[in-house]
Amino acid sequence: MNERKRAALAAIDEQSAVFTALSDEIWENPELSLKEHRAAALYCKRLKELGFTVTEKLGGIETAFCGSFGSGGPVIGILGEFDALSGLSQRAGAAEPQPLLPGGSGHGCGHNLLGAGSLAAACAVKRYLELSGAPGTVIFFGCPGEEGCASKAFLAREGLWKQLDAALSWHPGDANQTVTGSNNACIQVLYRFTGLAAHAAGEPHLGRSALDAVELMNVGVQFLREHMTDDCRIHYAITDTGGVSPNVVQAKAAVLYMVRAAKVAGAAALQKRVDDIARGAALMTETKLERVFIDGTAELLPNFTLEKLLYENMQALGVPVCPPEEEAFYAALKASCPPGDLPGTGAAHDREIRKQVLALSDNGARPVCDFLMPPYSAEVFLPGSTDVGDVSQLTPTGQLNVAVWPADVPGHSWQIVACGKSELAHRGLLFAGKALAGAAIDLLTQPDTLHAARAEFAERAGGYVCPIEPDAVPRAL
Ligand SMILES: [Zn+2]
Ligand SMILES: [Zn+2]
Incomplete structure (x- = not known):
């Protein structure tokens, strides 16, 4: 590592208290998707103090x-997130469920660390640009609503990532x-x-049940599942059952559908078939249908050069x-x-790596x-979705994971919230900042290297259709 790069990365150690305190403050004030007003204000304040144009x-x-x-160029973007999840309030450092606020929110995906680590990276790249005087721009992006609105995909619709x-980005996890x-x-x-309410015994003929429409739609989609390709998945949640009185014909009901496919074009085509079923259910029940687009994300394009x-x-x-003082907590x-599977994508897909990880992890x-990890x-397929996918469709994108919680711990769990302020978590966010900054400085x-990353991107990309509909607005669910 050359002197200038070393000096740039030292900016993270010098200001480590700023980044860990920011992460802790976000952890202590969990805010749900698109409601992260306090976090956004705090980040903007810190960015200005640190000398960024906001x-x-x-x-x-x-x-x-x-x-x-x-x-001037090159222009390197570093992505940060900061939204929390509902129902996951939990005391830091407690190895059994202990909500701080019953029913409250918590950082069950580690986004308090994610944002702060990415900000640390941007600061080190800034230090490098100051020391070198070389052309180049670093931009820290505060991306809200990863869990609930796919803001990066909305920003992709505006062409921002081009x-x-x-x-570059990272996500806390169970493997390095x-x-x-x-x-x-x-x-x-x-x-x-929307239907018509009526006495379910006295005037059932006057009622038109919105709840029936939801049920018929769900049955219709159930039959659709047999006639879709293997990569597709359709999930749903009934978000409004109308009411709790069975003696009322329910005049309002709503269902949220999530369709998935390996490629964004496949998801959009499948989604249209679900729309048809919704229209059919409305026709069958003489109810009115309102369709509200919520969000969408494209599949990730890997970039081996950046990896x-x-x-x-x-x-x-x-x-x-x-x-050592945190080992007992993590063991608990x-x-x-x-017990779950071994962590690490390589361990799940490559026999040789699996053997190495077994040895490294004491079985x-x-x-x-x-x-x-080795x-x-x-080109493996990993079930799940992220709005980083839409960034990766428009510019070469690389990400890393840092182990800050135990293997076996499920995603979006109280256990992850419990890890959010540990010394290991703090070390993890500072390490992520340095690794991302190191890669950005290399670019x-x-x-x-940048040319190779862009050439690889050009080979894989093309044909991106933004999943966000033209008139859609981001909305909190
Ligand atoms: Zn998550
Ligand atoms: Zn996450």
Whole structure:
């Protein structure tokens, strides 16, 4: 590592208290998708204090923003998130369920760490640009509503990500690895039916049941499931059953549908078939149908060039280890869940890597997998969706994971909230910041690497259809 890069990354250690305090403050004030007003204001304040030029309400989204520094190209984007999840309130450091606020929200996906680590990365890249005087721009993107509105996809509709030469991000997890492979495209639509209320015994002939429409729609979709390709999934949640009185013909009811497919075009085509079924249900029940587009995300495009670059930076830094005083806590958290599979994408898809991970993790018994996974890049399919997919469709995108919670712990769980302020979590966010900044600095200083990443992107990309409909607005569910 050259002197200037080392000096730039030192900016993260010098200001470590700023980033860990920011993460803790976001953890202590969990805000749901699109309601992250406090977090957005805090980030914008910090960005200004740190010398970034801030744009608020990015793309017309209240809690989206960015902070940029530098001039000219290359332009490197670093993505941050900060939204929480409902029903996951939990005391930090407690290895059994202990809500701080019964029914309250919590950071069950570690986005308090995600945003703060990405901000740390942007600060180190800024330091590099200041020290070198070289052309180049770093932009930190505050992306709200990852869990509930896919703001990155809304911003993709505005073409925002095309301005970047590359984008980098990370996600806290149970393995130190680079993110590889692809996942599902996904579209969510809410169907609201409106009928006529009536006494269910006295005047049933006058009533038109919206709840019947929801039920008939669900039956229709059930028959559709036999006639779709294997990559597709259709999930639903009844968000309004009308009421709790069976002696009323329910005049209002609503159901939220989520369709998934391997490619965004497939998801959009399947979604249209679900629309037809909703129309059919409304016709059968003489109810009115209102269709509300919620959000959508495209599938991830991997970039092996960026994966390799991120991996080299992780390796050079050395991954964070669990402090001895936290081992008992992590062991207890691990014991609170049924044993799952080994962590790491490579361990799930490659026999040789699986053997290595078994050895490194003491046959899966290690409380935290605080070692670097063997390198693994492949065109594998991983079920699930993220709005980082829409960024990856418009610019080369690389991501990494850092182990800050035990293997076996499920995503979106109280266990993850419990880990959110630990020393290991703090180490993890600072490490993620350095690894992302290291890769960003390499992209600024190694034109061949950036060129290779862009050439690989050009090969994979093309034909992106933004899943966000033209007149849709981001809305909190
Ligand atoms: Zn999540
Ligand atoms: Zn997440």
